[in-house]
Amino acid sequence: MNSVVIQEPGKLVIEQRALPVPAAGEVRVRVSYAGICGSDVHIYHGHNPFAKYPRVIGHEFFGHIDSVGEGVEASRIGERVVVDPVVSCGHCYPCSIGRPNVCAQLQVIGVHRDGGFSDYACAPAKNAYVVPAAIPDKLASMVEPFTIAANITAFLKPTPQDTALIYGAGPMGLTVIQVLKGVYGVQKVIVADRIDERLQMAQASGADWIINNSERSVADELAAEGVRPTLIVDAACHPAILQEAILLASPAARIGMMGFSGEPSSVTQQSITSKEISLFSSRLNSHRFPQVIEWMEQGKIAPEKLVTHWMPAGEVEAALTLFEKDQRSCCKVLLTF
């Protein structure tokens, strides 16, 4: 089989490998579609602190189960599945309270262990979720990115009365916008980004008001309309955004963070406590696959609005470059295997 391997930072090779044999409790998936995420690019460039090399990247993938390991029902062979990349120990403190995504021994498929940019990939059987017929093959790998939005919104508990402000209209911001509008019915969703084309995608995903904050300040725009957001998500993840979000937020607002920057954010206790602001952080997802599959099946979210390119896996290097360098024309890229 062919696998996309990052042999060391900066060195990507399509390797011929032997078919992997599923271990006890695992399934083997014949991959047909896999999505590129920013973290794949970070592993390629050596900027992901968790990755070990060589590594088959890819943690958003869809395919058919074609083989099972010991202890897994043979009847699962043939199932159309998407794979939850979160592999957890099941008995540490976070696992015991239903938060395997921050397991003390967390293993993310495609980061800590080999992933889905490969003709075949193995995963724990319980991580492979059946995809209903209403979700087409070519969009099924989009379940994973929406689980990030499902996870952060589960903390934020949006209501229709909220005025939401989303920083960043990349794949993460767009999934959050769609979930706020399509699932929670939030009436007013404001989106700030620095790229007009991304803001147009935000509008197509349901944003009510877009602000290009390379030209205009979000603070001035909101002040002019007397708007104070009650719910803010930072899906752009620059360390300076947290401070601005706290200053713009309504008293009693909730703020969701998802960034991994190692740079400090400068915030004061006073700005948070005086308005009793709730800050939440969210990483990956905790058992959100069934929920997102249901949302997609019911048409509450529209993954096709994010996908700008489908490209053959043999062109992975060009696909990664396009994804990284051309945020105006490119949003989500799905590789075909």
Ligand code: NAI
């Ligand atoms: P992306 O780079 O495609 O999108 C980010 C968007 O933010 C871009 O459109 C960019 O123009 C915009 N932006 C940058 N600075 C801005 C600013 N100061 N104000 C407004 N907009 C700004 O990235 P993607 O894939 O959407 O991911 C966003 C972030 O989410 C990344 O930092 C990534 O590391 C993080 N992430 C976190 C996850 C988690 O589980 N916590 C999972 C996946 C991604």
